[in-house]
Amino acid sequence: MPSSFSPASFEIACSTGGYDIHIGNELLDRELGGAGERLVIADRFLAGTLAARGIDAILITADEHAKSLDRMGDLIESIKDRQATRNTTLIAIGGGVVQDCVTFVASVYMRGVPWIYIPTTLLSMVDSCIGGKSSINVGRYKNIVGTFHPPRRVVIDPALAQSLSTEQRIAGLSEAVKICMCRGPEAFDAYLALRPSPTMDETGFAAVTELCLRAKKWFIEIDEFDRKERLILNFGHTFGHAIEAASGFAIGHGVAVGLGMLAALNLGETLGHAPFSDPRVTTFRDHIHGLLASVDGLVAHLAACDLDKLMDAFGADKKHGREELAVILVNRAGAVHRIMLPRSEEMLKQVANAFSSLKSIPFAR
Numbered sequence: 073m074p075s076s077f078s079p080a081s082f083e084i085a086c087s088t089g090g091y092d093i094h095i096g097n098e099l100l101d102r103e104l105g106g107a108g109e110r111l112v113i114a115d116r117f118l119a120g121t122l123a124a125r126g127i128d129a130i131l132i133t134a135d136e137h138a139k140s141l142d143r144m145g146d147l148i149e150s151i152k153d154r155q156a157t158r159n160t161t162l163i164a165i166g167g168g169v170v171q172d173c174v175t176f177v178a179s180v181y182m183r184g185v186p187w188i189y190i191p192t193t194l195l196s197m198v199d200s201c202i203g204g205k206s207s208i209n210v211g212r213y214k215n216i217v218g219t220f221h222p223p224r225r226v227v228i229d230p231a232l233a234q235s236l237s238t239e240q241r242i243a244g245l246s247e248a249v250k251i252c253m254c255r256g257p258e259a260f261d262a263y264l265a266l267r268p269s270p271t272m273d274e275t276g277f278a279a280v281t282e283l284c285l286r287a288k289k290w291f292i293e294i295d296e297f298d299r300k301e302r303l304i305l306n307f308g309h310t311f312g313h314a315i316e317a318a319s320g321f322a323i324g325h326g327v328a329v330g331l332g333m334l335a336a337l338n339l340g341e342t343l344g345h346a347p348f349s350d351p352r353v354t355t356f357r358d359h360i361h362g363l364l365a366s367v368d369g370l371v372a373h374l375a376a377c378d379l380d381k382l383m384d385a386f387g388a389d390k391k392h393g394r395e396e397l398a399v400i401l402v403n404r405a406g407a408v409h410r411i412m413l414p415r416s417e418e419m420l421k422q423v424a425n426a427f428s429s430l431k432s433i434p435f436a437r
């Protein structure tokens with residue numbers, strides 16, 4: 073028997089006029105029953121569910137290759153083969169990979185078509201579903217090209233999270249705690265009060281999702297195009313993207329971001345930010361340690377990451393300047409902030425030490 077929770081709806085204001093977020097029970101079925109010219113593009117794990125409803129969907133195998141630029145042509149051809157016009161609404165159902173692919177093609181197909189998003193991973197529910205960004209890989213460079221193209225609507229059915237693995241739930245909670253830590257002490261305390269854990273039921277996930285999306289709403293409404301305030305939501309991502317790449321994507325995005333935030337804390341301490349005056353920083357670190365301890369094989373995957381590959385990927389991040397490294401750290405007072413550091417030999421050594429510090433954390437084996 074599914075647990076019940078109060079449905080929530082709120083709006084995200086943006087330059088295209090805004091869009092609604094709905095969080096509630098059985099919303100997937102309601103959205104699939106919608107009328108009008110529509111084309112479903114979904115994660116392949118939903119093949120049976122969609123076929124049972126007679127829906128002829130384009131299916132995507134959600135891995136990092138799927139969101140590479142050279143695959144976008146195939147996806148666009150499949151959309152055209154199904155006679156999609158400028159009036160067709162694309163319905164994306166899946167995690168961040170499907171979201172990135174559909175945001176991107178919806179932004180360029182016939183110079184732009186509307187789309188609706190139904191996230192299926194906790195990570196996409198709590199974080200990526202709002203903000204309107206697509207991030208596409210080119211060759212070995214992750215998320216190096218993209219567009220802004222907000223959806224018409226985001227429909228969140230937390231029951232979909234029930235089939236997620238423990239690791240996928242941890243990945244979602246890593247991004248969730250990141251958003252709340254970035255937003256400030258009140259959001260962080262509210263997050264902890266929900267007692268977030270990978271074993272939460274859908275009522276718990278619905279509450280975490282609403283809290284995080286309301287917190288993220290502040291950033292994306294004040295800085296839609298990622299030029300100032302919103303940039304701190306990249307906390308853990310420069311380190312994290314490097315960890316994903318150096319592990320050959322054995323370590324997934326959300327878990328890598330959790331590790332990346334620990335590396336950023338370490339770099340901040342080396343640069344003199346410790347001791348932190350806010351005890352929340354220790355609580356934050358302990359919470360991430362606790363989450364990551366349940367990720368199978370993490371120690372082995374980290375041990376297999378080559379330091380040169382980590383440093384190459386870190387240095388290639390699109391957020392850096394030629395002479396400076398853009399990093400998001402936690403300051404002495406416990407606030408997440410963005411600073412530019414010189415791209416010097418000494419600084420790169422400190423970054424390498426921050427990566428190495430992760431290998432000595434006694435995560436579960």
Ligand SMILES: NC(=O)c1ccc[n+]([C@@H]2O[C@H](COP(=O)([O-])OP(=O)(O)OC[C@H]3O[C@@H](n4cnc5c(N)ncnc54)[C@H](O)[C@@H]3O)[C@@H](O)[C@H]2O)c1
Nearest residue numbers: 134167168169192193195196200205206207232235236325
């Ligand atoms: N554009 C953005 O703003 C943004 C933000 C964050 C992350 N991302 C991107 O999102 C990607 C990661 O996305 P993700 O972690 O949401 O997952 P994902 O799309 O990579 O999917 C991970 C796995 O979970 C499976 N899956 C999806 N939903 C499921 C469900 N309900 N039950 C069981 N299995 C399910 C998929 O088939 C896949 O095997 C990365 O490529 C990352 O770069 C983009």
Ligand SMILES: [Zn+2]
Nearest residue numbers: 247309325329
């Ligand atoms: Zn992320």
